[in-house]
Every structure is written in structure tokens, then in C-alpha cells.
Amino acid sequence: MNLTPLIASFLVFYGLYLILSLSLNLEYGYAGQPNFGKVFFYSVGAYTAGAVTAHTLRWASFGPMGEALGLPPVADICSAAAAVVREQLAAAHPGLMAVIFLTSLVLAALLGAAAGYLLSYPALRVREVYLAMVLLIVAEISRSYVRANSAIACGAHGLVGVPNPLLWIDDPGVRGYAYAAAVLAVAGIVYVVAQRLGNSPFGRVLKAVRDDELAAQVLGKRVARIKGQVMAIGSGMAAVAGVLYAFHVQFVGAEDFIPVITFNVLAMVILGGAANHKGVALGALILTAVDRMSRTSFLALFGLQPPFDVNYLRYVIIGALLVVLIMFRPQGLLPEGPVRTPAVEVFQRRGSA
Amino acid sequence: MEFLAELAAPLLTGLLHGSLFTLMAVGLTMTFSVTRMINFAHAELVTLGAYAAVVAVNNYGWSLGPAMAAAVLIGLAAAVLVDELVYKPLTAMRAPDLYLMVASIGVSMVLRHIIYIFADLNGLLNVKARVLNNPVMFVGYGTVTTVHLWAVPAALLLALGLHLFLTQSLTGKVMRAVADNVMLAQASAAPVARIRRLAWIAAGSLAGLAGAVWAVYSPVTPSVGWGLLPRMFASAIIGGLVSFSGTFIGAYVVGFAENLGIFLANYFLGTPLDYRGIITFLIVAVMLLWRPAGVLAARGGGRW
Amino acid sequence: MALLEVRGLHKDFGGAAAVAGVDFTLEAGAFVGLIGPNGSGKTTLFNLLSGVLRPTRGEIYFDGQRIDGLSPDRIFRLGLVRTFQVPRLFRHMTTLENALLPPEDQLGESPWHALWPKRWRQQELALAHKARAVLETFRLDHAALQGTTELSGGQMKLLEAARALMGRARLLLFDEPAAGVAPALARSVFDHLRRLQRETGMTLLVIEHRLDVLFEYVDDAIVMDRGRIIARGKPAELARDPRVIAAYFGGGDGQQAGEPGGAAGSGVTAMG
Numbered sequence: 001m002n003l004t005p006l007i008a009s010f011l012v013f014y015g016l017y018l019i020l021s022l023s024l025n026l027e028y029g030y031a032g033q034p035n036f037g038k039v040f041f042y043s044v045g046a047y048t049a050g051a052v053t054a055h056t057l058r059w060a061s062f063g064p065m066g067e068a069l070g071l072p073p074v075a076d077i078c079s080a081a082a083a084v085v086r087e088q089l090a091a092a093h094p095g096l097m098a099v100i101f102l103t104s105l106v107l108a109a110l111l112g113a114a115a116g117y118l119l120s121y122p123a124l125r126v127r128e129v130y131l132a133m134v135l136l137i138v139a140e141i142s143r144s145y146v147r148a149n150s151a152i153a154c155g156a157h158g159l160v161g162v163p164n165p166l167l168w169i170d171d172p173g174v175r176g177y178a179y180a181a182a183v184l185a186v187a188g189i190v191y192v193v194a195q196r197l198g199n200s201p202f203g204r205v206l207k208a209v210r211d212d213e214l215a216a217q218v219l220g221k222r223v224a225r226i227k228g229q230v231m232a233i234g235s236g237m238a239a240v241a242g243v244l245y246a247f248h249v250q251f252v253g254a255e256d257f258i259p260v261i262t263f264n265v266l267a268m269v270i271l272g273g274a275a276n277h278k279g280v281a282l283g284a285l286i287l288t289a290v291d292r293m294s295r296t297s298f299l300a301l302f303g304l305q306p307p308f309d310v311n312y313l314r315y316v317i318i319g320a321l322l323v324v325l326i327m328f329r330p331q332g333l334l335p336e337g338p339v340r341t342p343a344v345e346v347f348q349r350r351g352s353a
Numbered sequence: 354m355e356f357l358a359e360l361a362a363p364l365l366t367g368l369l370h371g372s373l374f375t376l377m378a379v380g381l382t383m384t385f386s387v388t389r390m391i392n393f394a395h396a397e398l399v400t401l402g403a404y405a406a407v408v409a410v411n412n413y414g415w416s417l418g419p420a421m422a423a424a425v426l427i428g429l430a431a432a433v434l435v436d437e438l439v440y441k442p443l444t445a446m447r448a449p450d451l452y453l454m455v456a457s458i459g460v461s462m463v464l465r466h467i468i469y470i471f472a473d474l475n476g477l478l479n480v481k482a483r484v485l486n487n488p489v490m491f492v493g494y495g496t497v498t499t500v501h502l503w504a505v506p507a508a509l510l511l512a513l514g515l516h517l518f519l520t521q522s523l524t525g526k527v528m529r530a531v532a533d534n535v536m537l538a539q540a541s542a543a544p545v546a547r548i549r550r551l552a553w554i555a556a557g558s559l560a561g562l563a564g565a566v567w568a569v570y571s572p573v574t575p576s577v578g579w580g581l582l583p584r585m586f587a588s589a590i591i592g593g594l595v596s597f598s599g600t601f602i603g604a605y606v607v608g609f610a611e612n613l614g615i616f617l618a619n620y621f622l623g624t625p626l627d628y629r630g631i632i633t634f635l636i637v638a639v640m641l642l643w644r645p646a647g648v649l650a651a652r653g654g655g656r657w
Numbered sequence: 658m659a660l661l662e663v664r665g666l667h668k669d670f671g672g673a674a675a676v677a678g679v680d681f682t683l684e685a686g687a688f689v690g691l692i693g694p695n696g697s698g699k700t701t702l703f704n705l706l707s708g709v710l711r712p713t714r715g716e717i718y719f720d721g722q723r724i725d726g727l728s729p730d731r732i733f734r735l736g737l738v739r740t741f742q743v744p745r746l747f748r749h750m751t752t753l754e755n756a757l758l759p760p761e762d763q764l765g766e767s768p769w770h771a772l773w774p775k776r777w778r779q780q781e782l783a784l785a786h787k788a789r790a791v792l793e794t795f796r797l798d799h800a801a802l803q804g805t806t807e808l809s810g811g812q813m814k815l816l817e818a819a820r821a822l823m824g825r826a827r828l829l830l831f832d833e834p835a836a837g838v839a840p841a842l843a844r845s846v847f848d849h850l851r852r853l854q855r856e857t858g859m860t861l862l863v864i865e866h867r868l869d870v871l872f873e874y875v876d877d878a879i880v881m882d883r884g885r886i887i888a889r890g891k892p893a894e895l896a897r898d899p900r901v902i903a904a905y906f907g908g909g910d911g912q913q914a915g916e917p918g919g920a921a922g923s924g925v926t927a928m929g
């Protein structure tokens with residue numbers, strides 16, 4: 001049995017979930033802002049990738065690139081013919097795809113950050129429970145809107161054929177691992193960014209806002225600005241994950257962005273340990289494994305054929321995990337540690353002297 | 354005249370939705386009052402009620418009355434059970450509000466997907482109750498149906514009953530005190546545990562009833578309640594989460610906005626009907642900008 | 658010109674006036690006490706001065722600038738710092754982290770600069786040394802790396818004092834520095850405050866129920882009762898002032914007959 005696609009896919013999803021859970025960890029674990037619309041910002045990235053790819057390749061199909069391959073110009077981005085044209089162009093033009101990929105990443109990060117900053121506004125006015133509700137409503141309503149309007153991601157059908165930027169690599173196994181490596185590299189950068197933000201005076205301020213917002217304000221901290229900053233950073237990261245997701249599944253559709261994805265990520269953060277980056281990486285690893293193994297295709301490898309859709313079972317497990325963790329181990333596997341800045345050294349040196 | 358005839362349909366649907374959202378959202382507000390937590394699993398209480406009614410009617414051949422009673426009992430039992438097993442222990446541990454909310458998300462996921470598994474195994478993923486939703490009267494292009502006769506009086510009776518309960522009975526007055534300040538009420542030795550139990554019983558029963566009525570009106574899926582949750586949230590936010598009368602107003606605002614509002618916008622401005630959900634979101638946005646504490650907040654101490 | 662000037666300050670809570678027409682000034686560099694029975698409006702006054710509450714009526718000028726209506730963080734950055742009666746520490750953070758929070762203009766508080774630790778390392782080390790000095794004053798240095806939940810009630814009070822002093826305060830509003838602190842340490846808190854006042858010219862307004870301690874240190878004191886200022890003067894004058902004695906003992910008002918009466922009693926006797 002060929003395990004390569006399974007392993008490559010596992011690595012890609014680990015990278016995606018790592019980015020998502022690190023971003024939610026900054027917002028929820030550090031700053032105490034329950035961004036339960038995480039999946040919305042994730043979807044912003046996927047829609048951006050879809051739009052950038054479809055429109056750029058449509059433009060290319062009209063020019064010499066399309067002519068050289070004998071391809072018809074794309075009239076309707078959402079058509080099946082357009083998907084074929086996109087794949088052929090992508091397989092023939094690695095440079096163009098690299099530009100599309102990087103542009104999508106940068107643009108998605110900016111759009112995600114802008115959306116996060118704007119939606120931090122309710123966070124300034126209302127308590128956490130409201131914020132959680134509002135962001136959930138935003139995510140659900142944007143999903144129904146995108147489904148109903150073909151302009152963003154081809155409506156209910158979704159945009160089929162968002163070619164992988166490495167489609168020019170012929171061997172699917174090599175391509176799979178190469179893309180996984182790219183995703184993990186981005187995830188690695190996000191990890192370093194999250195780690196540095198967390199262990200800095202900025203991380204200290206985030207925790208202060210979480211622990212006692214009024215006290216932080218009375219001590220001179222601009223709470224509104226800080227909430228906006230952390231929502232912008234977290235949402236930008238989530239949008240980057242959305243781009244990587246779209247190019248992996250080579251499809252963008254509103255129905256992929258349901259709230260349980262947010263809660264799956266929330267479970268990763270709480271399982272690993274909120275406000276602990278290593279813990280979050282561990283939580284993401286464990287639950288990505290659960291996620292990938294509770295799939296019909298995976299169980300079929302072992303001849304298992306449950307009489308119902310196994311996706312449901314996964315969500316029962318994740319939901320139960322959330323309840324059990326909150327009740328019996330809210331700090332997670334690896335509890336929160338102090339903010340590691342050079343200031344700690346000043347006191348440690350003294351202690352050992 | 355043509356316009357008025359067309360207007361009748363969204364008006365009647367809005368009235369029906371508003372009544373159903375009232376039955377759903379009042380329970381959400383009620384449990385928030387006693388736990389300071391948004392119970393995401395409230396959606397699944399509605400779904401349980403819907404499925405209880407459908408299964409009772411379709412598979413056991415019950416008539417609608419007993420089926421609705423079964424739905425109420427199932428909603429009630431689930432609500433009390435979840436409180437006993439999860440929320441009450443967490444409150445006893447003095448867990449932060451946010452933890453309770455996360456737990457409720459977990460409970461919601463568990464319940465919803467157990468219903469999914471049950472429905473998948475029994476071929477009930479999308480099912481219509483075998484009850485005739487009889488037209489009673491035609492008004493323009495709109496139809497008054499049996500469901501209207503169930504839901505609208507139920508919502509109005511609920512409103513009246515709640516009003517009498519909260520203003521006339523001692524227990525109701527204590528409940529308002531608890532809603533205002535749980536800690537203070539505890540210190541004054543109010544029977545917080547009893548009030549809490551009562552709130553969960555009421556919330557579960559109403560959600561179950563609303564689910565059953567919804568099942569008569571529209572096909573049922575395991576995420577029927579979850580899909581309605583944003584509307585329940587919007588209704589409750591308009592009420593500032595603590596005011597029952599505000600929630601009542603909120604439910605009808607959302608019900609009419611999503612039907613009458615979108616109809617008018619479509620008729621006069623050509624707004625596509627798909628923007629229905631956006632209207633709900635706009636209501637929430639406006640509420641948060643204009644009066645985050647709820648539409649009746651300016652009235653001062655008025656909790657009802 | 659006075660550093661702080663308060664004119665006609667009112668605060669109503671649903672019809673009941675917690676602060677009912679307060680006027681006073683504080684000269685720069687003064688060390689002033691704020692006393693009065695429980696419920697007399699002292700803490701509400703602090704909340705108004707620090708921007709936590711908005712006044713119903715009245716004006717507050719700090720260093721010539723009108724500050725009523727400004728947000729608490731802006732008021733802090735102007736140099737008006739306050740503490741809370743019940744310490745509001747950041748619970749899941751260490752003693753050191755609590756102390757390092759207030760200083761302004763920390764480069765590493767910007768998320769962009771936070772990504773480059775070298776840029777803010779020197780500043781962070783300098784702040785850590787300052788924090789060590791302040792924490793040593795309050796005998797908290799050994800607990801620097803511990804979580805605040807491990808501190809005793811008195812230590813929490815001291816940490817809040819230390820935290821307030823990490824800011825660049827020109828006027829410090831101190832809500833009961835000695836409450837819950839061992840008597841000997843309470844005097845050293847006041848010693849420290851007086852030293853700061855003398856060395857840096859910091860202005861101090863201190864609420865304290867232990868008048869015996871307070872009156873040793875302050876230049877003068879403001880006496881509040883039922884939302885109004887009923888007297889202001891030197892400690893020796895106040896101890897003899899019949900209005901003050903009446904407010905503390907004679908009111909017959911259930912609210913006033915409690916704990917502060919006892920504390921004040923010992924204080925006034927000590928003064929006499």
C-alpha cells in the first residue's frame with residue numbers, strides 16, 4: 001500500500017493546523033480574546049488564493065502563454081473547461097505559479113489582518129461572550145453569503161481547479177512532499193513569529209489584557225489598540241493557512257469553512273496548553289493525527305467500513321475532549337509558563353550567585 | 354394592491370419566525386441569566402425537540418399533541434442533564450465564564466454529531482414530519498397555516514406567562530435578582546440552586562417545543578438548531594442577553610427583518626434575496642455600535 | 658500653579674450621589690492624606706480622578722490640562738497613577754512580569770519590534786534592574802519569578818505598590834497602602850513613599866484608615882464624609898476637629914460605625 005499521499009497530506013494538515021492553532025493561541029491563550037470566527041479568516045485566505053489564481057490564469061489564457069499551449073481563452077472562471085486550462089497552464093509555467101503563490105500569501109495576510117483589525121471593534125465594546133457570538137455569526141453569515149454569490153468562489157459549487165503551484169513536478173509523490181515542505185516552512189516561520197511575540201513585552205501586555213483589562217488600562221496600556229493588533233496578527237496568520245489549504249485541496253468552496261474547524265483548532269490549543277507554544281504544537285500534532293485517521297479513506301486501508309459517516313465520530317471526540325479538558329485539565333498538557341525575556345536572566349543570575 | 358398582496362407572505366413568515374425565535378431565544382437568555390454563559394448547546398436542544406417530534410410522528414405514528422409533549426420532555430431532560438453533568442460542576446469549581454462557554458461548545462458538538470450518527474444510521478438525515486401543515490386562510494399571496502396557529506399563540510402566551518411570573522411571583526422576582534447579580538443573590542441566601550434548575554427546565558422545554566413546531570413547518574436535519582443559532586444569538590443580543598422582553602422584541606425584529614425586510618429591500622432596491630443572512634448580521638452590528646447592552650438598556654433597572 | 662485641581666465634582670449612581678460636590682487642589686510635591694469613614698466617597702473619587710469612572714458633573718485639571726473624560730490609559734501616561742484598594746494583579750503572571758508592565762515607551766510592546774529581540778534587549782535589562790531595586794524595597798525580590806497567586810495578601814498589596822512605582826508617576830493616588838501589611842512593613846512603605854516624594858518631587862494622595870501611621874507622614878489631610886469634603890488641615894488640627902470626630906464616631910449611621918471607626922479611634926488617640 002502506498003502511504004506517500006497519506007504522509008504528505010498529514011504533514012500539510014499538520015502545518016495548516018499548527019498555523020491556525022498558533023494564531024488562536026495568541027488571541028485566546030495570550031490575549032483572552034475568544035476568536036470563534038477563526039474559520040472566517042481562514043476562508044478569507046482560501047478565497048484570496050482562489051481569486052488570485054483564477055484571475056491571473058484567466059489573463060494568461062488570453063496571452064501568448066495560452067496560445068503556445070493551444071488553450072482556449074477562459075470566458076467563465078467557474079466552468080469545468082476553465083479548470084482544465086488552469087491546470088495545463090500551471091503545469092507548464094512554474095515561474096508564474098510561484099508568483100501567484102507568493103502574491104496570494106502576501107495579499108491574504110494583508111486582507112486577513114485588515115479583516116481581523118476591523119472585527120476587533122466589537123471586542124472593544126463588549127465582553128468576551130459577545131465577541132465569541134459576534135465572530136461566530138460573522139463566520140456563518142459570510143459562509144452563507146459566499147455560497148449564494150458566485151462572484152467570490154463560484155457560489156454553491158465552489159471554484160474547482162486551483163492548481164497546486166508545484167504541479168510542474170511530474171512525480172506526485174515528490175510533489176506531495178515538496179508542497180508539504182513548503183507548508184511546514186511557512187508554519188515554522190509562523191512558529192518563530194508567535195514564539196518571539198509571546199516572549200516579549202508585547203506578549204506581557206497581551207497577558208495583562210487577558211488577566212485584568214481595567215488594570216492594564218489604568219497602567220497606561222492602550223487596550224483597544226492591543227486587541228486590534230493581536231486580532232490583526234492572528235487573522236493574518238489564519239488567512240495564510242487558508243491560502244496553503246486552497247492550493248493543497250486545489251478547490252475553494254464556502255462549505256469547507258464550517259464552525260467545527262474553529263472548534264477543532266480551539267481543542268488543539270486547550271489540549272496542548274493555552275499560552276504555551278510548544279503545548280499548542282503538541283496539541284495540533286495529536287489532533288491532526290486524530291483528524292487524518294478518522295477519515296473513511298484511512299479506515300478503508302484497514303478494511304474498516306463503519307455504517308455511518310466517520311466525520312461525525314471525529315466531532316463527537318473533539319467535542320467530548322473539549323468538555324473533559326475544561327472540566328479536568330483546563331491548563332492542558334503543557335501549562336502556561338512565564339514570559340521569557342532577558343529580564344528573567346537578571347533574577348536568575350542573582351539566584352545562583 | 355398587488356404590492357400589498359405580495360407583502361402578506363413575508364409578513365406572515367416573519368410573524369411565524371419571530372414567534373419561533375422567541376421560543377428559542379428566551380431560553381438562551383434565561384440560562385445566561387443564571388450561569389453568565391452563552392450556551393452554544395442550546396441549538397441542539399432545539400434539534401432534539403425537532404427529531405423527537407419527527408420520530409414520534411413518523412416512526413411511532415403518534416399524533417402531533419403527544420409528539421410535541423415528547424419533544425418538550427426530551428429538551429427538558431437534555432438541558433437538566435447537561436447542566437448537572439457539566440455546567441454545574443464547572444460553576445462549583447469557579448471556572449471563568451469563558452471556560453463554561455468553551456464547555457458548551459464541546460457539549461454542542463457532541464450532541465449534534467451523536468444526532469448525526471443516529472440520523473445517518475436510520476436514514477433520517479433530512480426528514481419531513483408526516484404532519485399536514487394545513488392552510489387555514491389565505492391572505493394575499495400569503496397563507497396562514499396550522500403552524501401559525503401553534504407558534505404565534507405559544508410565543509405570546511410565553512411572553513405573558515413570563516411577565517406574570519417575573520413580576521408577580523416571589524420565585525420570579527428572585528430570578529430577576531439572580532440575573533442581576535448571581536453573587537449578591539447568593540450572599541442574600543436566595544435559593545440560587547432552585548432558580549438555576551428552573552431556568553434550565555424552562556429553557557429546555559421551550560427549545561424542545563420550538564424544535565417540534567419547526568419540524569412541522571420545515572424539513573429537519575441534525576444541524577437545524579445549529580443553523581438557527583445565529584438568529585437566536587441575534588435575538589438575545591438585541592435584548593442585551595439579560596432582558597426577556599428585549600429578547601422577545603429581538604426575536605420579532607430578526608424574524609421580520611429576514612422576511613419582510615429583505616422583501617422590501619428586494620422590492621424597492623433590488624437587493625438579492627440571498628442577502629437575508631446579512632440583514633441579521635447588520636442588526637447585530639448596529640446593536641453593538643449603538644447600544645451594546647441591549648435595546649432596553651437605557652430604561653435603567655428594567656429587566657423585564 | 659496647583660498640580661491637581663478639582664472643581665465641583667459630582668458622581669451619581671442611579672440617583673444616589675457617591676461624590677457630591679468636591680473641590681480641592683494639590684500642590685506639586687505635597688504628601689496629602691485622604692480619610693473618611695467607609696462609603697464616604699474616597700474610592701469613587703480615585704476612580705473619577707483616574708478615569709475609571711466619568712463624573713456626572715464637574716471638572717478635573719491635571720497640570721493645567723482638563724482630564725475628566727479622558728481614558729484611564731491617557732491619564733496614566735500624563736503621569737497620574739493609581740492603585741486599587743483590593744489589589745488588581747495580573748493573576749497568571751509572575752511578580753516580575755507585573756512589575757515590568759507599567760513602564761511606558763517599551764520598544765518591545767510594539768509587535769513589529771517584538772520580533773527582533775536585540776532591539777529591545779537593553780531596555781528590558783534596564784527595566785529589570787529598576788524592577789529589582791523596587792522589588793527589593795518591598796522585600797519581593799525573592800518572589801520575582803513566582804506567580805502572583807503564591808503571594809500572601811500583604812505581599813499582593815506591596816506588589817501593587819511596587820507596580821505603581823514602576824510607572825513615571827508625577828501624582829500617585831494610593832488606596833490604603835498599609836491594609837493587610839504587617840505593621841513594621843507598613844511604616845517602611847510609607848518611608849519609601851516619603852523618600853520618593855522628597856527625592857523626585859512626586860505628589861502623593863493617600864487613602865489610609867490607619868491614621869496613626871498616616872498622620873506621621875502627611876503634610877495635611879482631606880476628610881470626606883457622605884461624598885463631600887468636610888475638613889482639610891494638618892494632622893494635629895484634624896485630630897481635634899469636632900466635625901472629623903463626629904464623622905468618625907458620632908454619625909450614628911450604621912455604615913460608619915464599623916471597622917474604620919475603631920482604626921480611626923486608635924489613630925486619633927495616638928495623635929492626642
